[in-house]
Amino acid sequence: MFNRYKVGQLGEDYAKTYLQDKGYRIVAQHHTSQWGELDIVAKKSNKLVFIEVKTRVGLGKGYPFEAVTRTKVRHLMRSIQYFLLKNDYRGYKLSLDVVSVLLNQDYTLKQIKHYETLLPNL
Numbered sequence: 001m002f003n004r005y006k007v008g009q010l011g012e013d014y015a016k017t018y019l020q021d022k023g024y025r026i027v028a029q030h031h032t033s034q035w036g037e038l039d040i041v042a043k044k045s046n047k048l049v050f051i052e053v054k055t056r057v058g059l060g061k062g063y064p065f066e067a068v069t070r071t072k073v074r075h076l077m078r079s080i081q082y083f084l085l086k087n088d089y090r091g092y093k094l095s096l097d098v099v100s101v102l103l104n105q106d107y108t109l110k111q112i113k114h115y116e117t118l119l120p121n122l
Helices: 004-021 070-086
Strands: 025-033 036-044 047-057 093-103 109-115
Touching: 004 025, 004 036, 004 047, 004 093, 004 109, 025 070, 036 070, 047 070, 070 093
Parallel strands: 047 093
Antiparallel strands: 025 036, 036 047, 093 109
């Protein structure tokens, strides 16, 4: 049986493969700050994408993306600002995306959806 951490890690692995297949280049994973963690940071052409990965086994607690609350977004925005302060990515369009990973009971991939949101320049 998988614990919550392992389910999350499996979801991030599925998301990473999905994104790479779509032409994204991963530049950072698990970037932490005092406000939280950025699961995946990736680049595609002139866009820098901060990706929050949410994973669920079944729909007993709703769809994975529904766990991204207003409070979570506020923490992610602060983490993004910190990341940009520490790294030179001027001139890139910015996006905060959610990859929603739904697993079957045997932990195989049932569904993956990518929700894209362009951010105003920070």
